[in-house]
Amino acid sequence: MIKKWKTLERKQLARTPIFGLDVVLRDPPFEADPASFYVVDLQSWINVFAYTDDDEIVLIRQYRHGTDSITLEIPGGAIDAGEDPLDAAKRELYEETGYKAKSWESVGVVEVNPAIQNNSCHTFVAHGAYLAGEPEPDEHEDIEVELHPATELPEMIKDGRITHSLVVAGYALVVLNSKPQ
Amino acid sequence: MIKKWKTLERKQLARTPIFGLDVVLRDPPFEADPASFYVVDLQSWINVFAYTDDDEIVLIRQYRHGTDSITLEIPGGAIDAGEDPLDAAKRELYEETGYKAKSWESVGVVEVNPAIQNNSCHTFVAHGAYLAGEPEPDEHEDIEVELHPATELPEMIKDGRITHSLVVAGYALVVLNSKPQ
Numbered sequence: 001m002i003k004k005w006k007t008l009e010r011k012q013l014a015r016t017p018i019f020g021l022d023v024v025l026r027d028p029p030f031e032a033d034p035a036s037f038y039v040v041d042l043q044s045w046i047n048v049f050a051y052t053d054d055d056e057i058v059l060i061r062q063y064r065h066g067t068d069s070i071t072l073e074i075p076g077g078a079i080d081a082g083e084d085p086l087d088a089a090k091r092e093l094y095e096e097t098g099y100k101a102k103s104w105e106s107v108g109v110v111e112v113n114p115a116i117q118n119n120s121c122h123t124f125v126a127h128g129a130y131l132a133g134e135p136e137p138d139e140h141e142d143i144e145v146e147l148h149p150a151t152e153l154p155e156m157i158k159d160g161r162i163t164h165s166l167v168v169a170g171y172a173l174v175v176l177n178s179k180p181q
Numbered sequence: 182m183i184k185k186w187k188t189l190e191r192k193q194l195a196r197t198p199i200f201g202l203d204v205v206l207r208d209p210p211f212e213a214d215p216a217s218f219y220v221v222d223l224q225s226w227i228n229v230f231a232y233t234d235d236d237e238i239v240l241i242r243q244y245r246h247g248t249d250s251i252t253l254e255i256p257g258g259a260i261d262a263g264e265d266p267l268d269a270a271k272r273e274l275y276e277e278t279g280y281k282a283k284s285w286e287s288v289g290v291v292e293v294n295p296a297i298q299n300n301s302c303h304t305f306v307a308h309g310a311y312l313a314g315e316p317e318p319d320e321h322e323d324i325e326v327e328l329h330p331a332t333e334l335p336e337m338i339k340d341g342r343i344t345h346s347l348v349v350a351g352y353a354l355v356v357l358n359s360k361p362q
Contacts, residue, residue: 002242002251002325014195014202016219018297021195021202024246028321035321037246038197040221061183064295065205065218070183071295108339110346112294114245114252116199121346140209140216144183158289158357165291165302169349172356176339 003029018042018078042119045112046089047076047166049174050099050126056147058099058129063142072146072156073164075099076121085122093126097145098135102128103181108173112166123170127181184210199223199259223300226293227270228257228347230355231280231307237328239280239310244323253327253337254345256280257302266303274307278326279316283309284362289354293347304351308362 005026014021020041027034050058057074064071075096079088086104093099105125112121137143148156156162157171186207195202201222208215231239238255245252258273260266267285274280286306293302318324329337337343338352 002244002323004244004249004251005246007249016202016204018219019221021197023197026246028323029244030323032321038199039247040200063183063185063210065186065207066220066298067292067295068185068188068299069292069295070185071292073295109341109344110349111248111250111252111344112346114248114250114254114345117247118249140213142183142209142211154357157353160290163290163292164295165293165347165350168291168353169346172338172349172353175353175356176335 005029008034012041038116040117042112042117043078043081044085044119045076045078045121045166046085046092046124047074047121047170048089048093048124048126049074049170050093050097050101050129051150052129052147055150057150057153058093058097059146059148060096061144061146071164072162074167074170076166086124089122089124089126093129094132095136095138096141096143098131098133099126099129100132101126101130105178105181107170107177110166110169110173121166121169123173125174125178186210189215193222219297221298223293223298224259224262225266225300226257226259226302226347227266227273227305228255228302228351229270229274229305229307230255230351231274231278231282231310232331233310233328236331238331238334239274239278240327240329241277242325242327252345253343255348255351257347267305270303270305270307274310275313276317276319277322277324279312279314280307280310281313282307282311286359286362288351288358291347291350291354302347302350304354306355306359
């Protein structure tokens with residue numbers, strides 16, 4: 001029977017604009033000395049599979065600083081403090097692409113990385129997406145919006161055009177949980 | 182046309198046993214001042230969908246320090262420096278569960294988190310998995326091995342028994358890429 005460890009102490013080692021780095025001292029539930037573990041402290045995230053009435057999906061191309069590469073992804077971002085995940089999804093879709101949608105569906109939540117991160121990612125489907133205005137990217141965001149036939153999504157994952165783990169996980173959630181509208 | 186930023190300087194701000202925290206100064210490919218970004222520097226990872234000849238999947242239950250919770254996952258871990266991803270998959274499956282397998286299949290690679298992390302995760306399928314010895318967990322690893330009918334995997338993701346994003350992404354890769362053996 002696996003048991004939780006007991007947290008004895010937690011403190012922040014470093015802070016960046018996006019995340020903190022915490023060290024946590026924990027006492028194991030078995031015979032061993034307490035030990036320190038390191039946790040990347042983040043707001044939870046949302047991402048959005050937005051489909052137009054022509055069954056196209058709204059994708060974004062952007063430069064990513066973690067991998068130092070240009071990626072093709074779905075819109076997404078961090079939930080603001082106190083913000084509802086669905087509101088964050090609507091906000092990020094509009095800010096990054098200028099799209100709004102007629103109806104929204106939640107298809108699931110994953111834990112991004114239970115070993116070293118404390119946040120979740122909520123995946124939404126936006127149905128009847130339509131261009132409603134100009135994107136409002138954050139400073140330093142340089143985003144190109146691309147529409148692709150939604151039926152190509154599995155092929156884009158298979159051939160490596162889409163490689164972001166949270167987009168691939170979100171695709172599984174859409175297939176498993178999205179209801180016909 | 183999205184372009185890459187130019188890296189002007191990179192230095193390590195902090196180092197933990199598992200990952201580093203780097204700050205990278207980059208010059209944008211558009212009219213703006215250089216800016217600093219923060220990257221979690223990690224070895225790449227592997228994870229394994231191991232199926233027995235009775236079509237059961239080998240899962241592990243363990244306490245996770247990032248989320249401070251007990252999770253149900255597939256075996257996995259970090260690739261050692263210079264290690265082949267497949268060798269890492271074989272090693273981690275055995276160390277965490279005591280299982281070996283008759284044949285192995287690579288089903289794809291995802292980038293874990295292009296925004297703030299620099300590593301990938303390789304997903305493998307192990308066919309004909311069998312108990313070959315005693316697990317050899319790392320210090321501080323307390324792992325319970327569980328066999329579940331492989332057909333229950335989608336249901337376990339749907340109902341939230343499995344929530345790790347890389348397991349959910351790996352499941353999508355298995356469905357899209359695994360070949361009948």
